[in-house]
Amino acid sequence: xxxxxxxxxxxxxxxxxxxxxxxxxxxxxxxxxxxxxxxxxxxxxxxxxxxxxxxxxxxxxxxxxxxxxxxxxxxxxxxxxxxxxxxxxxxxxxxxxxxxxxxxxxxxxxxxxxxxxxxxxxxxxxxxxxxxxxxxxxxxxxxxxxxxxxxxxxxxxxxxxxxxxxxxxxxx
Amino acid sequence: xxxxxxxxxxxxxxxxxxxxxxxxxxxxxxxxxxxxxxxxxxxxxxxxxxxxxxxxxxxxxxxxxxxxxxxxxxxxxxxxxxxxxxxxxxxxxxxxxxxxxxxxxxxxxxxxxxxxxxxxxxxxxxxxxxxxxxxxxxxxxxxxxxxxxxxxxxxxxxxxxxxxxxxxxxxxxxxxxxxxxxxxxxxxxxxxxxxxxxxxxxxxxxxxxxxxxxxxxxxxxxxxxxxxxxxxxxxxxxxxxxxxxxxxxxxxxxxxxxxxxxxxxxxxxxxxxxxxxxxxxxxxxxxxxxxxxxxxxxxxxxxxxxxxxxxxxxxxxxxxxxxxxxxxxxxxxxxxxxxxxxxxxxxxxxxxxxxxxxxxxxxxxxxxxxxxxxxxxxxxxxxxxxxxxxxxxxxxxxxxxxxxxxxxxxxxxxxxxxxxxxxxxxxxxxxxxxxxxxxxxxxxxxxxxxxxxxxxxxxxxxxxxxxxxxxxxxxxxxxxxxxxxxxxxxxxxxxxxxxxxxxxxxxxxxxxxxxxxxxxxxxxxxxxxxxxxxxxxxxxxxxxxxxxxxxxxxxxxxxxxxxxxxxxxxxxxxxxxxxxxxxxxxxxxxxxxxxxxxxx
Numbered sequence: 205x206x207x208x209x210x211x212x213x214x215x216x217x218x219x220x221x222x223x224x225x226x227x228x229x230x231x232x233x234x235x236x237x238x239x240x241x242x243x244x245x246x247x248x249x250x251x252x253x254x255x256x257x258x259x260x261x262x263x264x265x266x267x268x269x270x271x272x273x274x275x276x277x278x279x280x281x282x283x284x285x286x287x288x289x290x291x292x293x294x295x296x297x298x299x300x301x302x303x304x305x306x307x308x309x310x311x312x313x314x315x316x317x318x319x320x321x322x323x324x325x326x327x328x329x330x331x332x333x334x335x336x337x338x339x340x341x342x343x344x345x346x347x348x349x350x351x352x353x354x355x356x357x358x359x360x361x362x363x364x365x366x367x368x369x370x371x372x373x374x375x376x
Numbered sequence: 377x378x379x380x381x382x383x384x385x386x387x388x389x390x391x392x393x394x395x396x397x398x399x400x401x402x403x404x405x406x407x408x409x410x411x412x413x414x415x416x417x418x419x420x421x422x423x424x425x426x427x428x429x430x431x432x433x434x435x436x437x438x439x440x441x442x443x444x445x446x447x448x449x450x451x452x453x454x455x456x457x458x459x460x461x462x463x464x465x466x467x468x469x470x471x472x473x474x475x476x477x478x479x480x481x482x483x484x485x486x487x488x489x490x491x492x493x494x495x496x497x498x499x500x501x502x503x504x505x506x507x508x509x510x511x512x513x514x515x516x517x518x519x520x521x522x523x524x525x526x527x528x529x530x531x532x533x534x535x536x537x538x539x540x541x542x543x544x545x546x547x548x549x550x551x552x553x554x555x556x557x558x559x560x561x562x563x564x565x566x567x568x569x570x571x572x573x574x575x576x577x578x579x580x581x582x583x584x585x586x587x588x589x590x591x592x593x594x595x596x597x598x599x600x601x602x603x604x605x606x607x608x609x610x611x612x613x614x615x616x617x618x619x620x621x622x623x624x625x626x627x628x629x630x631x632x633x634x635x636x637x638x639x640x641x642x643x644x645x646x647x648x649x650x651x652x653x654x655x656x657x658x659x660x661x662x663x664x665x666x667x668x669x670x671x672x673x674x675x676x677x678x679x680x681x682x683x684x685x686x687x688x689x690x691x692x693x694x695x696x697x698x699x700x701x702x703x704x705x706x707x708x709x710x711x712x713x714x715x716x717x718x719x720x721x722x723x724x725x726x727x728x729x730x731x732x733x734x735x736x737x738x739x740x741x742x743x744x745x746x747x748x749x750x751x752x753x754x755x756x757x758x759x760x761x762x763x764x765x766x767x768x769x770x771x772x773x774x775x776x777x778x779x780x781x782x783x784x785x786x787x788x789x790x791x792x793x794x795x796x797x798x799x800x801x802x803x804x805x806x807x808x809x810x811x812x813x814x815x816x817x818x819x820x821x822x823x824x825x826x827x828x829x830x831x832x833x834x835x836x837x838x839x840x841x842x843x844x845x846x847x848x849x850x851x852x853x854x855x856x857x858x859x860x861x862x863x864x865x866x867x868x869x870x871x872x873x874x875x876x877x878x879x880x881x882x883x884x885x886x887x888x889x890x891x892x893x894x895x896x897x898x899x900x901x902x903x904x905x906x907x908x909x910x911x912x913x914x915x916x917x918x919x920x921x922x923x924x925x926x927x928x929x930x931x932x933x934x935x936x937x938x939x940x941x942x943x944x945x946x947x948x949x950x951x952x953x954x955x956x957x958x959x960x961x962x963x964x965x966x967x968x969x970x971x972x973x974x975x976x
Contacts (some may be wrong), residue, residue, distance in 0.1 A: 268820065271834035272657075276503055276570065279937055280836060286452065286936030286965055287504045314495050318450065319470060323499035328828040354780070354816070354836060373823055 227346045228298040240362030241336070248300040249336045251344040257357055261365060263350065264358035266341025269334040273325075281352040282345045288320065295339075295346035303339055307331065333372035403513055403557060404642060406460070411918040413459040416509045416554040417796060418915075421704035422639040424798035425875045426916045430923035431974060432878030436892045436901045439972045442924060443483055444907075447967035449473065452911055452932020454794070455509030455554060456872065457969065458517070459917040459926075463531070465512070466969055469932070470498060470505030470522045476534060479919045487534030493523045497545040500571065500827065503934040506552050506911075508637075508794065513557035514582045520551040526564050526580060538585035542566065542578055546827050549573050556638035558647060558677045561588055565634030565649065569697065572629035572655040572830040577638075577673070579680060589680035593632025593651040593668050594618045600668065601675070606682045609762045610735060613685065621665040629824055630662075631655035632669035636699025636794055640677065641715070644732055647677040648704070648717055652697035657788075658819035658832030659773040665690040670698040672719060672727075674734060684734030689723050690763060693772040694748060694817060695788035695833075696723035701796040704731060707804055709855050718854040720797055720808050722790025725752065725764070728854045736762055740857030742792075742850065743810060745785045745840045772817050772833070780818040780834075787815035787837040789934055793870065796913060797852075800875035803895050805860055806852040807881045809869035813837050813846050813938075837938055849873075849883055849891075851898060861898040867959060870935040871927070872913025884910025884927050886935055887962040890970065906970045909963040911935055922973055930967035931959065 226232075232250045234242035240261050242252040252260040270282065277288040284290025295303065310324035325331035331338070344350040406414045410427040417424050431439065447453065451469040458465045462480040467473070474489040498505055501522060511518045516528040516537055524543035527536060542564055543549030548571025556563045561579040568575060576592040591601040596619055606613050619627055633652040640647045651673065654666035670689040675682050689696050703718045709728075717731035724746030728738035739752035748771075749764040768774050770784045789811050797808040815837045822832035839846050847865035852858070871884030879895045886909040892902040909931030916925045936959070 268818065268834040271836065272820070272822070272831045273829055276829070276831070276937060277499065285938075286932045286960075310499075312495060319495060319498055319505070321495050321498040323496070323828075325828070328825050330822045330825075330829070330831075373821075 227296050227343055228302070229300045229343070232343055232347050232349070239364035240359060241365075249340050251340050251349060253344065253349050257355070259344070259350065259355040259358050260340070261359050261361050262337045262340040263344050264355045265334065266337035266339070267355055269331070269338050270341055273331050274338065282342050283352070288322075291342050292345035295342050300339060304335055307335060307338070329373050333369060412461065413457070413915050413917050414512050415458070415557070416455065416511065417637060417639070417701065420640040420642065422637060422701050422796065423703060423705070423801070423875070424796060424873060424913070425800050427877045428916055428918055428923045429876065429878035430918070431876065431880060431925065433880050433894050433901060435974060436878070436880050438974055439892065439902050439904070439925070440975050441904065442971050442973040444971065445477065445483065445969040447473065447475070447928075447930070447969065449930070449967045450965040451930070451967075452504040452506045452936055453928040453930030453967045454506040454911050454913070454933060456913040456915040456928055457926060458510050458512055459915070460512060460531070462919070465510050465517050467507055467510050467519065468967055469507050469930075470501070472507055472519060472521050474510065474517065474519055474529065474534070476531070489519070489529055489534045491521050491525070491527065493521060494545070497523045497550060500545050500548055501550050501552065501567065503937055504932045506933050508552060509554040511555040511557045511562070513562070516582070518555040518557065518562050520553055520555050520564050522551055524549045524551040524566065526551075526555060526562065526585070528562075528585060540580050540585040540587065543568070543573070547571070547573065548827050553635045554637070556640070557582065558640050561677060563638055563647065563677070565636070565638075567633055567635040569631040569633040569652045569655055570829055570831055571827065572631065572824050573633060574628055574630055575633035575651065577634045577649060577675070577680070579677065591675060591680040591682070593634065593671070594622065594627040594630040594666070600682070601680045602682050607684045607734060608686060610733065618667045621667040623663050626662050629655055629830065630666065630669065632671070633697070634699065636697075637701035637796060639702045639704055641704055641731060644715070645676060645678070646674045646683055646731065648672065648674055648702035648731065650698035650700060650702065650719065652699045653692050653695045656822055656830050656832035657695050658777065658822060659691060659693040660777050660819060661821060661832060666692065670696065672698065672702065672717070672729070674731065686729060686734055686736065686762065688721050688725070688727065688764070691773065693766070694723070694784060696721065696790055698722065700792060700794060703797065703799050703806065705799055705801070705854070707855055709737060716854065718799070718806060720792045720806070720852075722786070722793065723748070723764070724786045724791040725749070726852055726854065726857055728857070738854065738857040742808060742852055742859065743786065743812060743848065745812065745814065746791060747783070747785045772819050777820050778818065780816055782816045783814060783841070784817055785814040785840055786811060787813040788817070788835055789813060789837070789868070789938060793934060795870050795911070796872040798873040798875040798881065800881070800895055802877060802879070803851075804853070804855070805895070806854050807873040807875055807883070807895075808850050808852050809871055809873055809883055810848045810850060811846065811868035812839060812843070812848050813868060814840050849893070849898070863893065863898050863900070868935055870911040870933065874914035874916055874925070876916060882914040882925060884912065884914060884929065886910065886931065886959055888929055888931070890914070890925075890927050890972065904972070907968045908966045909936070909959065922976070925972045926969060928967065928969050931963050931965060935959075
């Protein structure tokens with residue numbers, strides 16, 4: 205499944221050479237939505253930012269979760285630090301499936317020159333329950349659709365989201 | 377005037393030593409020899425003051441680099457080397473290498489120690505893989521490894537003498553602090569406040585590494601080692617003083633970590649240190665005062681029992697850890713000679729207390745921008761005596777979960793973090809490296825998983841509105857609680873200061889400058905750009921008749937994470953990027969020790 209996703213993403217990348225936006229998952233343009241969650245044409249979660257700056261709930265929620273769980277290593281606004289890479293750059297080439305895989309299982313890059321270790325967050329509900337939120341926020345940063353700001357306006361928290369969140373956070 | 381002060385200072389040092397017949401005389405004596413630097417802060421009082429004066433205000437402008445040493449490690453380099461006779465001991469961040477250099481043999485590496493540690497400890501360290509240095513005693517060098525092991529190395533050979541497991545990284549317990557040797561014990565704290573660790577200070581036998589006592593920051597009285605004589609602000613704390621202030625058994629994941637510095641008064645036989653933030657950062661989730669997080673502890677080093685405590689920030693709402701150094705000085709207040717402890721807290725208040733009784737004497741803002749409190753209640757008959765008055769508009773608890781509280785000063789990294797201040801008995805001033813940064817803070821609900829981050833707040837940081845400097849280096853009068861002079865710095869000053877009898881004060885900057893300033897006026901007398909940003913502490917020593925000044929550079933730590941990409945200006949509105957300088961435009965990674973001296 206993951207391989208197929210990756211291949212699809214690579215093909216999109218190649219095909220989407222002429223579009224304004226292209227990140228690791230291809231063209232981020234939202235083509236449909238379900239309960240306040242937006243998807244691109246490959247069914248990857250994506251952001252939706254209106255001309256007045258209103259962001260979808262997932263982008264807003266992802267901003268908050270990122271700055272709680274991720275920024276102590278990866279720096280503010282996905283900009284990176286002396287300690288860990290800038291995720292706004294990583295997502296320019298990394299697809300959704302890879303992102304989920306690394307966040308859930310972690311990653312090690314240890315050599316004589318560096319000791320970078322990303323922990324596995326699969327068992328951490330504060331991250332695992334908000335995987336798509338964080339992805340959508342960072343995807344918006346990777347595509348320069350959102351600047352280094354706290355989103356000022358956002359869509360309402362969808363009722364279905366609240367239900368899913370409660371069950372995800374509650375079961376742990 | 378200066379002579380008189382010096383004489384009285386020497387007198388008090390002698391008095392300290394005289395009253396310590398039972399203390400580790402070796403270290404008391406060694407710390408009085410200004411040629412050496414035998415413990416992290418130079419002396420038990422944590423003054424970071426040296427009597428050496430070959431380098432002084434009139435010649436420091438001629439300072440030159442004498443030699444350099446690459447540590448071979450890239451991460452943030454906090455702390456500084458120890459110097460004992462001809463030997464210098466240099467530590468590094470993870471993987472926590474230790475080098476023993478022979479200063480009489482052109483700084484040849486006599487031995488090197490590198491522990492084998494599971495790299496899985498790296499991401500459990502909240503903010504870079506820093507280590508704040510070594511300690512010495514009984515012919516051994518002590519290292520607190522990232523994996524929360526305390527090891528004793530033979531100072532001559534580097535051979536492992538013993539190793540003690542202080543905590544479990546799988547539960548978020550890690551080691552970043554410098555050990556501290558008192559008499560026949562080695563004290564060591566714990567990091568893990570962002571992982572819901574119940575933190576403690578632990579004493580090990582210097583001979584074999586056996587645990588002697590362990591004192592938790594929160595929990596039942598037999599875990600926090602309080603007895604019926606333990607006082608807070610002059611009154612007995614009473615039974616269950618900690619667990620009464622937590623809901624249910626939240627104290628078991630309560631934080632209160634002890635990753636800062638330790639000081640010791642041999643005459644009073646009391647050890648001083650502070651505890652960190654209560655876990656989580658979401659105050660709504662942990663009602664109560666959360667004692668004894670954010671607390672100054674004075675304990676008996678023989679058995680760990682607390683003599684007195686003072687909680688600076690009850691029910692923390694901003695991550696203002698209370699771990700910063702406790703500097704011991706003997707000064708006159710209102711014509712009376714007092715034994716004092718002075719502490720510059722993350723919360724932006726500079727505290728001076730009587731170190732024998734824990735009486736609160738001074739609590740004043742050491743950055744005028746500090747705004748979360750209108751001040752500490754100093755009225756002894758008031759029911760809120762000793763508590764800071766919190767302004768509702770900056771209370772993240774009052775504003776509640778999912779509410780973004782704006783414009784809180786200081787930011788979570790505090791008006792000062794772990795970077796230790798210095799005290800000069802000549803000028804009777806404290807020299808304080810500070811952060812000048814504010815924040816927005818939004819708490820929200822989180823759930824606890826052992827060994828995983830337990831944070832629960834989103835925050836963004838920026839310089840105080842209308843200002844562009846993110847740091848100041850100040851001189852502070854601890855008797856009155858007033859700033860005497862203040863130098864602006866572009867970035868937070870994240871380097872430990874050094875005061876000397878040469879009327880010169882040294883500190884490093886995040887761009888990488890080692891700076892020397894006049895102790896009386898703050899006037900800059902010398903600067904030199906080292907290979908990387910400085911978050912290490914400045915040290916001085918004498919070898920073969922020559923005075924040296926040494927500092928580790930190697931940017932990183934909290935500063936490297938928060939400032940690497942630069943801070944944004946939230947008031948500039950949508951689309952404003954890079955409103956403030958990015959540290960990454962000034963410096964890059966790499967650990968180097970740079971040693972300075974006057975030309976011969």
